[in-house]
Amino acid sequence: xxxxxxxxxxxxxxxxxxxxxxxxxxxxxxxxxxxxxxxxxxxxxxxxxxxxxxxxxxxxxxxxxxxxxxxxxxxxxxxxxxxxxxxxxxxxxxxxxxxxxxxxxxxxxxxxxxxxxxxxxxxxxxxxxxxxxxxxxxxxxxxxxxxxxxxxxxxxxxxxxxxxxxxxxxxxxxxxxxxxxxxxxxxxxxxxxxxxxxxxxxxxxxxxxxxxxxxxxxxxxxxxxxxxxxxxxxxxxxxxxxxxxxxxxxxxxxxxxxxxxxxxxxxxxxxxxxxxxxxxxxxxxxxxxxxxxxxxxxxxxxxxxxxxxxxxxxxxxxxxxxxxxxxxxxxxxxxxxxxxxxxxxxxxxxxxxxxxxxxxxxxxxxxxx
Numbered sequence: 001x002x003x004x005x006x007x008x009x010x011x012x013x014x015x016x017x018x019x020x021x022x023x024x025x026x027x028x029x030x031x032x033x034x035x036x037x038x039x040x041x042x043x044x045x046x047x048x049x050x051x052x053x054x055x056x057x058x059x060x061x062x063x064x065x066x067x068x069x070x071x072x073x074x075x076x077x078x079x080x081x082x083x084x085x086x087x088x089x090x091x092x093x094x095x096x097x098x099x100x101x102x103x104x105x106x107x108x109x110x111x112x113x114x115x116x117x118x119x120x121x122x123x124x125x126x127x128x129x130x131x132x133x134x135x136x137x138x139x140x141x142x143x144x145x146x147x148x149x150x151x152x153x154x155x156x157x158x159x160x161x162x163x164x165x166x167x168x169x170x171x172x173x174x175x176x177x178x179x180x181x182x183x184x185x186x187x188x189x190x191x192x193x194x195x196x197x198x199x200x201x202x203x204x205x206x207x208x209x210x211x212x213x214x215x216x217x218x219x220x221x222x223x224x225x226x227x228x229x230x231x232x233x234x235x236x237x238x239x240x241x242x243x244x245x246x247x248x249x250x251x252x253x254x255x256x257x258x259x260x261x262x263x264x265x266x267x268x269x270x271x272x273x274x275x276x277x278x279x280x281x282x283x284x285x286x287x288x289x290x291x292x293x294x295x296x297x298x299x300x301x302x303x304x305x306x307x308x309x310x311x312x313x314x315x316x317x318x319x320x321x322x323x324x325x326x327x328x329x330x331x332x333x334x335x336x337x338x339x340x341x342x343x344x345x346x347x348x349x350x351x352x353x354x355x356x357x358x359x360x361x362x363x364x365x366x367x368x369x
Contacts, residue, residue, distance in 0.1 A: 008033040008165065009346060010185060010197065012172050012213065013205035015042025016147065017324045019155040020335040021203055023080065024343035026162035033165040035172055035187060035197075042152075043207050046301025048226065048248045048256045049147040049332045054110040054139040055095040055241040056329065061361035062310045063110070066330060068358075069337035070141065076336035077145070083158035089146025091251060095239040096125050098133035098286070105135040114139045125238055130285050144239055144248055147332050148256075172206075175213060175321065182320035203322045203342060208267070208302040210312075210325040217312060218367055219326045221267055221302035224259035225275035229283075229293040231255045236287065245282020247290065255290060257283055263305075271298055303328050306367075313341055313362040322346065323364055 009025055011018045014036025022032045039045070050056075051073060053066025077088045096117070099105040105116060114137030122129050122136045145151050160166070169190035176184045176196065184198040204210050208221035236249040248256040260275040276298065284291045305328045306312060312326040322345060324338050341359060344351045351359065 007031070007198070007200060010035060010199045010202040011205055012185070012202055013042070013207060013209075013325075014039040014166065014168070015205065015207055016044025016152065016155070016331055016335050017207070017327065017338055018042075018203075018205035019044070019152070019159055020339035021205060021324055021342045022159050022164045023083070023155055023162065024339040025346060026159060026164050027079070027083070028343060028347060030346070031163075032159075033167065034159070035167050035170045035185070037169070037171045039168065041301070043301050043303055043327075043331055044147055044152050046224070046226065046299060047147055047332050048246065048258045049089075049145045049151070050095065050142070050239060050241070050246065050248060051144060051333050052095050052139070052142045052239070052241060053330070053333060054113045055097050055137075055142050055239070057097075057109040058330075059109045061358075062330075065310075065337060065358065065362070066333055069334050072336040072340065073145075076339070080151075080154050080158050083161055084154040086154040086157055087150055088154045089150035089250075090143070091145065092143040093238050093249075094138060094140040095142040095241050096122070097137045097139070097241045098122060098126075098129065099135045099137075100132060102135040105137055108137060110139075111137060113141070126236070126240060126287070128235075128287055128289050129240070130288055132285060138238075142239070145332060146250055151332075172213060175202075175318065177318060180317070180319055182318050199320075201320050201322070201346065203324055203346075204316070205324045207325060208304040210304060210323075214316060214318075214321075216317065217323070217325070217364060218306050219304050219312065220306075221265075222305045222328065223262040223265035223268065223300060223302055225262075225271055225279065225298070225300045226256065226258040227276070227279055227298045228296040229255045229257065229290060230296050231290060231293045235290075240286050242282060242286045245279060245286060247283070247286055254296065255293065267302060269300065271300060275300075303331075308367070311338070311362050312364040313338060314345060314359040314364075316364055
């Protein structure tokens with residue numbers, strides 16, 4: 001479906017959330033324009049791609065949101081693949097969370113959704129797992145998607161095929177308002193030209209940088225360092241979600257290892273010896289043989305975090321300005337439901353009562369009370 005000729009919805013950020021929302025709106029026939037400063041810095045290009053509401057031990061409204069999104073992922077991926085002609089790399093492989101003791105396993109927040117494993121069960125599911133783990137939970141319903149190499153590319157292609165316009169190398173300098181209503185944005189392009197783009201509707205999908213656009217947003221960066229190793233193709237079938245380190249095996253044997261959680265780093269770029277040693281220690285504890293596999297890549301990125309680690313979804317304090325940010329560790333998981341909810345909000349009929357109830361739990365001002 002080609003985009004219509006009306007004034008476009010501006011998507012402020014070309015990462016996973018921006019692309020997911022743009023795709024949803026374009027499928028509904030809306031004109032959409034994505035403004036992106038540097039898409040390579042987006043968390044969607046950095047994350048490991050776990051679909052893990054249960055393995056993460058989420059609770060409350062965030063668990064509910066994650067479970068709803070997990071249910072929608074297969075249809076969402078099929079839609080992207082049909083629109084793009086590219087695979088997204090969805091792999092419903094299951095995730096194992098290992099524990100030192102059965103007692104620790106039994107009090108895990110999402111234990112009721114998992115399959116309890118003893119040491120023998122752990123060894124069956126994860127051949128070669130380190131000796132320090134005596135119990136585990138297998139979440140067969142959780143999985144992964146190859147966001148770095150496949151999902152992001154497929155979403156970009158799907159958006160282009162549906163007529164979404166992209167402006168890359170464009171920095172949004174300022175939101176422009178008339179009273180409490182959005183009237184556009186002031187931007188600077190790669191040639192340092194400053195211009196104003198008129199818009200009645202925009203969505204902040206700026207990840208860890210969102211508060212730079214709207215300072216009242218409680219979003220801050222949490223740096224994460226990661227690396228990848230090349231293992232044998234069938235060496236590991238399930239994701240291992242250990243404390244502080246996780247191992248995510250791709251189908252071709254690439255093993256994605258993450259991730260440090262550096263709240264004090266701010267936007268400090270680069271790898272650190274301490275962070276890399278932390279990842280190496282995690283590999284040795286979880287799957288000792290993998291510490292001998294050749295390294296492939298090392299990288300870092302910035303998660304957009306909020307005080308309760310849940311996203312900011314729905315309207316902002318500015319009429320016409322919407323939010324899809326603050327997803328912290330669960331951006332890849334929550335992309336499907338985020339696109340669905342924001343897509344509904346921006347349709348003429350608006351959200352359903354059930355969708356509105358869900359959005360109420362993730363209001364931007366929920367911390368003010």
